[in-house]
Amino acid sequence: MIHSFLLDRVVRIIILSLFLFTFVSADDFSSARKDMVNEILLDVKRTELSTGKDSLNSRVVDALYGVPRHNFVRPGDEKYAYENRPLRIGYGQTISQPYIVAIMTELLDINAGDKILEIGTGSGYQAAILSVLAKSVFTIEIIEPLAKQARIRLSRMGFDNVQVRLADGYYGWQEEAPFDAIVVTAAATHIPAPLLNQLKPGGKMVAPVGSQFFTQQLMLIERSLDGTVRTRQILPVSFVPLTGVH
Numbered sequence: 001m002i003h004s005f006l007l008d009r010v011v012r013i014i015i016l017s018l019f020l021f022t023f024v025s026a027d028d029f030s031s032a033r034k035d036m037v038n039e040i041l042l043d044v045k046r047t048e049l050s051t052g053k054d055s056l057n058s059r060v061v062d063a064l065y066g067v068p069r070h071n072f073v074r075p076g077d078e079k080y081a082y083e084n085r086p087l088r089i090g091y092g093q094t095i096s097q098p099y100i101v102a103i104m105t106e107l108l109d110i111n112a113g114d115k116i117l118e119i120g121t122g123s124g125y126q127a128a129i130l131s132v133l134a135k136s137v138f139t140i141e142i143i144e145p146l147a148k149q150a151r152i153r154l155s156r157m158g159f160d161n162v163q164v165r166l167a168d169g170y171y172g173w174q175e176e177a178p179f180d181a182i183v184v185t186a187a188a189t190h191i192p193a194p195l196l197n198q199l200k201p202g203g204k205m206v207a208p209v210g211s212q213f214f215t216q217q218l219m220l221i222e223r224s225l226d227g228t229v230r231t232r233q234i235l236p237v238s239f240v241p242l243t244g245v246h
Helices: 004-026 030-046 058-066 098-108 125-133 144-156 193-197
Strands: 087-090 093-095 115-119 136-141 162-166 179-184 199-209 216-223 229-237
Touching (some): 087 144, 098 125, 098 179, 098 199, 098 216, 115 125, 125 136, 125 144, 136 144, 193 199
Parallel strands (some): 115 179, 136 162, 179 199
């Protein structure tokens, strides 16, 4: 018997394929997207000593090929969408560098049946990548126009296993906890305790930690099955700050 989440994933892949056939054929970014993925793979090899990863899981590579990044940038910026760099999306926020999206996703070791929490929806690109890999994605954005835009965009593109909430991401999404993996796309000065408490035993979290004006470190946080927590610095990074009443 095929599990329902596998059927859901097959349906999502079919919908995404139809979307790409319709839109990529009209605006052919396939060559640029291939170049982007190749550049990401070279960067992964270059940073192996820091990340412990010399390649990407084939599922992550397929997601990078499959999700059209040019639909997640501001109008007029489509020609820059497949450059390996962040782009501004308004309201003081950015869509992350594709390499950073890739390595953060890779570090989470996502399985098809996983439930994922994302803090900092932005334009929705990272959530879309996670959507292809996991059973369900819960993503939180504190800036109302971005949350609204991402919700509409993700729904229109068929990423229907993603739920977008307008809220302060520092406190997570307690009603849906625990999560198999958590990805934080804004920097805090410390690892938020509410998020750590919502991470399932055996789960992983990636988060940038540090001040906006000093060096930030991408951290990998792992909760073992007995509840103990291990942290490891991965890479120096630069993210917009995590905002909210905290």
